[in-house]
Amino acid sequence: MWKWFFLLVFVISCEANNESATLVSLAIPAHFPQPPAFPDRNPLTEQGIELGRMLFYDPILSSNGAVSCATCHNPQIAFTDGMPRTRMGVSRNPLDRHSPALFNLAWHTEFFWDGGAKDLESQAFGPLQHPDEMAADIVAVIEKMNSETRYPTLFEKAFGTDTITSAAIVRALAQFQRTIISANSRYDRYMAGGESLSSLELQGLELFNQHCDSCHQPPLFTDLGYHNNGLNINFSADKEGVFQGRYRISLDSADIGAFKTPSLRNVAFTAPYMHDGRMRSLDRVLDFYAGDIKWSATLLGRIPKDGFGFDDQEKAALKAFLLSLADEDFAKNPKYLKPSAN
Amino acid sequence: MKIVFFLLSLVILSSCGGDIDTKPDRADITLQFEHVVGNQPLNFTSEFRTNSNQSFTVEDFRYYLSNLSFENTQTGVKYEIPNSYHLIRENGTGIASLILENMPLADYDQFNFSWGIDAEKNTSLDQTGDLDPSNEMAWNWNTGYKFLLLEGRLTPSNQGLVYHIGSNHNYKNLQVAIPQDAQIDSRTQSTMVFKVDILKAFEGVSTIDIAVNNSVMGGPFADNIAINIAQGFFQLQEIK
Numbered sequence: 223m224w225k226w227f228f229l230l231v232f233v234i235s236c237e238a239n240n241e242s243a244t245l246v247s248l249a250i251p252a253h254f255p256q257p258p259a260f261p262d263r264n265p266l267t268e269q270g271i272e273l274g275r276m277l278f279y280d281p282i283l284s285s286n287g288a289v290s291c292a293t294c295h296n297p298q299i300a301f302t303d304g305m306p307r308t309r310m311g312v313s314r315n316p317l318d319r320h321s322p323a324l325f326n327l328a329w330h331t332e333f334f335w336d337g338g339a340k341d342l343e344s345q346a347f348g349p350l351q352h353p354d355e356m357a358a359d360i361v362a363v364i365e366k367m368n369s370e371t372r373y374p375t376l377f378e379k380a381f382g383t384d385t386i387t388s389a390a391i392v393r394a395l396a397q398f399q400r401t402i403i404s405a406n407s408r409y410d411r412y413m414a415g416g417e418s419l420s421s422l423e424l425q426g427l428e429l430f431n432q433h434c435d436s437c438h439q440p441p442l443f444t445d446l447g448y449h450n451n452g453l454n455i456n457f458s459a460d461k462e463g464v465f466q467g468r469y470r471i472s473l474d475s476a477d478i479g480a481f482k483t484p485s486l487r488n489v490a491f492t493a494p495y496m497h498d499g500r501m502r503s504l505d506r507v508l509d510f511y512a513g514d515i516k517w518s519a520t521l522l523g524r525i526p527k528d529g530f531g532f533d534d535q536e537k538a539a540l541k542a543f544l545l546s547l548a549d550e551d552f553a554k555n556p557k558y559l560k561p562s563a564n
Numbered sequence: 565m566k567i568v569f570f571l572l573s574l575v576i577l578s579s580c581g582g583d584i585d586t587k588p589d590r591a592d593i594t595l596q597f598e599h600v601v602g603n604q605p606l607n608f609t610s611e612f613r614t615n616s617n618q619s620f621t622v623e624d625f626r627y628y629l630s631n632l633s634f635e636n637t638q639t640g641v642k643y644e645i646p647n648s649y650h651l652i653r654e655n656g657t658g659i660a661s662l663i664l665e666n667m668p669l670a671d672y673d674q675f676n677f678s679w680g681i682d683a684e685k686n687t688s689l690d691q692t693g694d695l696d697p698s699n700e701m702a703w704n705w706n707t708g709y710k711f712l713l714l715e716g717r718l719t720p721s722n723q724g725l726v727y728h729i730g731s732n733h734n735y736k737n738l739q740v741a742i743p744q745d746a747q748i749d750s751r752t753q754s755t756m757v758f759k760v761d762i763l764k765a766f767e768g769v770s771t772i773d774i775a776v777n778n779s780v781m782g783g784p785f786a787d788n789i790a791i792n793i794a795q796g797f798f799q800l801q802e803i804k
Contacts, residue, residue: 261688263690264690334705336705338703338705338706338707339705339706339707340687340688340707341687341688341707343688343689343690344687344688344689344690344707345707347689347697347702347704348704348705350704351697351700351702351704352704359698360696360697360698361698387692387696388690388692388696388697388698389690389691389692389696392689392690393690462705462781462782462783463783470706470783471706473783473784
């Protein structure tokens with residue numbers, strides 16, 4: 223009985239301690255909507271964000287000590303990896319899907335190409351524990367972290383207790399990732415009235431508004447929805463439905479082959495494209511939408527089965543517009559880079 | 565502070581209770597799970613048979629029980645164990661136990677428990693204790709928990725048997741009656757013995773051919789197994 227008594231007092235005092243972590247609110251770009259509420263259990267704090275950033279870049283989270291989140295989410299290229307299906311995980315086996323870019327995640331409520339993860343906290347366990355990604359034995363990882371004195375101290379600062387838990391690890395990672403925002407491309411400055419776009423880019427914008435913006439809705443340039451955009455004819459049920467997209471989560475047959483709409487922000491940095499990275503260049507993507515759509519029962523109705531029929535000039539205009547969505551500041555923002563202490 | 569005060573009063577209450585020669589106020593109640601395959605105790609070495617004579621071995625078996633409570637259905641008196649999420653894990657001996665320490669006693673006539681994790685807790689993985697994903701019972705690609713994991717091999721083919729079962733709609737509230745003569749309110753230690761028969765996952769409402777459906781990791785087919793489990797899987801044998 224007394225053991226429990228002391229334990230509870232300890233927990234209570236820990237929570238009081240945690241009040242020393244400094245609450246911060248996210249700076250929302252003026253032309254962005256308010257993001258949905260973050261989970262109450264994981265408010266943004268200065269110390270939590272900083273710990274999350276350190277963890278993001280630390281290969282200590284992987285079983286072989288060689289793979290960090292940043293291995294496949296490189297900040298120089300909008301936190302993606304430049305490969306179709308990465309082989310950079312612990313096993314060196316290729317993954318079945320392309321590493322997604324990471325920015326403006328605070329506006330997302332579901333994660334992965336099929337939206338299977340219901341918040342950023344839960345999402346992190348996917349790559350952490352997948353044998354072909356970081357393959358972490360969480361108990362062993364925490365043991366390693368406990369042997370580095372800086373970590374218990376940093377967890378204490380962020381969460382009010384130096385007891386490292388898997389929950390605290392993923393909460394810190396989620397906090398850091400929620401702060402990664404990209405909203406300052408030439409397009410954004412044009413919309414705000416401070417910059418001009420070329421006539422080719424403006425023609426591309428007009429075409430974009432006619433054909434693309436219902437899925438790639440500004441200002442996030444995604445509708446956060448799931449669609450079959452005509453990449454495949456057949457959708458194998460192998461590997462726990464990984465090729466069936468949203469269907470494996472919703473079990474709604476209308477979602478077979480539907481994958482989450484990626485943002486078009488920073489596409490200048492995020493090649494290759496599509497959920498499996500099958501298209502090496504924007505030219506290939508535009509050729510595909512122009513006339514290489516594959517019909518299947520769940521093809522998104524807004525996509526003509528013969529394609530949009532863009533001619534070469536229109537493709538050049540769309541490409542020019544898409545490149546105007548590059549946010550150079552974002553790629554260099556020191557707040558997102560590896561902390562010097564690592 | 566209120567909590568501390570409450571706890572202090574509990575300490576006083578329980579220490580008083582021991583001195584008075586009447587029924588105890590509190591007791592440790594052990595839930596003992598006898599894992600069996602038909603009429604054989606489960607272990608990780610023997611070969612077992614389904615009722616349709618398919619043979620297999622078991623290498624891993626675990627499941628979640630949650631939201632345990634004791635109730636008197638006549639008076640409405642009910643004790644709900646707080647934060648009640650319990651991973652029951654077979655260790656090769658055929659018996660797993662869960663000790664519920666210091667339960668407040670009353671004239672209970674029913675024990676309530678659920679198979680699986682309720683929808684509220686089943687929507688995030690940043691949790692500790694038995695729900696910590698380091699227990700390897702989380703669905704990492706589809707946030708939530710496996711309510712039951714059974715792995716082994718078909719013999720003699722050595723083909724893998726993999727059953728990862730459980731989604732929100734499979735969550736099942738279950739009740740067992742506590743007979744009057746069990747007298748759990750008059751002892752400081754009681755044991756409720758449950759029989760958990762793996763074969764009941766493969767029969768009952770739907771008969772599962774384990775040679776055909778040897779690998780079920782979520783998806784629509786998992787419902788057939790979940791419905792069987794919700795029916796006859798957990799059987800109270802005795803209270804002692």
